[in-house]
Amino acid sequence: MKKALPKFRTEDAEREFWASHDSTDYIDWRRAKRVTPANLKPSSQTISIRLPKPMLVRLKLLANKRDVPYQSLLKMFVAERLKSEFKS
Numbered sequence: 699m700k701k702a703l704p705k706f707r708t709e710d711a712e713r714e715f716w717a718s719h720d721s722t723d724y725i726d727w728r729r730a731k732r733v734t735p736a737n738l739k740p741s742s743q744t745i746s747i748r749l750p751k752p753m754l755v756r757l758k759l760l761a762n763k764r765d766v767p768y769q770s771l772l773k774m775f776v777a778e779r780l781k782s783e784f785k786s
Contacts, residue, residue: 700724 706712761768
């Protein structure tokens with residue numbers, strides 16, 4: 699009998715779990731079926747945004763400190779703000 703999968707609060711928690719556990723304890727891979735995904739299209743859309751130069755410089759500095767591309771950091775900031783706005 700396979701162990702029950704725990705519920706994960708975040709992707710980081712799940713990532714940590716799978717880094718130290720074997721999936722064969724939780725999943726019966728013999729019953730798995732091969733799936734071919736359809737022709738997937740990118741789910742993102744390119745946009746153009748104008749930012750004041752000092753803001754962009756600060757964004758790049760912060761991104762460099764966090765070791766992420768500044769565009770990714772900007773997406774994270776927008777996602778966090780959207781989440782908080784829709785919660786209230």
